[in-house]
Amino acid sequence: MPKAEEYQKKDIQLYQQTITDNEEISPGVFIISFKRNYDFIPGQVVKIAIDNTQPPRIYSICSGNHEENIRILFNIKEDGYLTPLLAAMIPGDEILASKPYGGFIGTDQPxxxxxxxxxxxxxxxxxxxxxxxxxxxxxxxxxxxxxxxxxxxxxxxxxxxxxxxxxxxxxxxxxxxxxxxxxxxxxxxxxxxxxxxxxxxxxxxxxxxxxxxxxxxxxxxxxxxx
Known part of the structure; x- marks a missing residue:
């Protein structure tokens, strides 16, 4: 299993990103997108936040590594801070996101x-x-x-x-x-x-x-x- 500290590192910088799309694909389940500015390996994650008042959350990337946008799949946590705000976002709104990282890496092996x-x-x-x-x-x-x-x-x-x-x-x-x-x-x-x-x-x-x-x-x- 991946070590928790690999994902919880506090020195990962967040960068401003502009939402390009936000689609509800099932009740309470959304895919939010922003432009892919960095390469990534399929299986990696990004940290996402709305602002600097709350700690970011970690989400797996849900798009191919050659696509124009990075997409994130999430469901609304009714008692959460971040996901209800993400669900309400529209193209043009801004979030904070890290560069992709993590060791849960897809391979060619069976x-x-x-x-x-x-x-x-x-x-x-x-x-x-x-x-x-x-x-x-x-x-x-x-x-x-x-x-x-x-x-x-x-x-x-x-x-x-x-x-x-x-x-x-x-x-x-x-x-x-x-x-x-x-x-x-x-x-x-x-x-x-x-x-x-x-x-x-x-x-x-x-x-x-x-x-x-x-x-x-x-x-x-x-x-x-x-």
Whole structure:
């Protein structure tokens, strides 16, 4: 897993950026965009703030590394300070953002991408950057409208794109949690890497499950969403 201090470093400078787009793609879930002024490696993060009165929050980049804009996927935290303000922004408004950084890096190696909720963001960035070959994407959500980018991913990845829904059912969607799906697989490759992105509970549960199935610890790489 990445070390917390790698992401919480206080010496990362923030720069003024102008919002180019803000789209609500599902109830309470938004993609906000600003011009890409720096190169990045798919999987990296940026720190974002509205001003200097509150500490910035960390978000995975959700766009390909050759796109004109950097896009950030987020859902509104009703008790939060930042996300309600971000959701209300319009093109021309300004935010503060860091240069991309972080060690959750997409590679060409055979990998399982395992995400829940908005944890799909770094994997969509990897997908958009041409790294989906030899990848299996497993995305878990509570509701059917939370499989962000599903049409595009389903068309491009086919049977290597697996959706797991814990509260609703539909054809071609596994009825249950990501952990339920992984328990149903008897032949997980010990040679694959396993990238996990989502809330801490999911990451810990999936990590422990993979280890029980014989996956080497060093093959499990995690990004935790708070």
């Amino acid at each position: 990998t399982y991408w395992i995400a829940t909720g908005t944890g799909i963001a770094p994997f969509y960035s990897m997908f958009q950057s041409g790294l989906s070959e030899n990848k299996i994407l497993i995305h878990g959500a509570r509701h059917l409208n939370q499989f962000y980018f599903e049409d595009e991913l389903d068309w491009a990845m086919g049977e290597n794109y697996v959706r797991c829904c814990s509260t609703e059912q539909s054809c071609d969607i596994f009825p249950g949690r990501v952990t339920d799906y992984l328990k149903s697989i008897s032949d997980l490759s010990q040679n694959h890497h396993y990238f996990l992105c989502g809330k801490a509970l999911m990451v810990v549960e999936v990590r422990d499950l993979l280890i029980e199935k014989g996956i080497p610890y060093e093959n499990i790489i995690a990004e935790i969403y708070f």
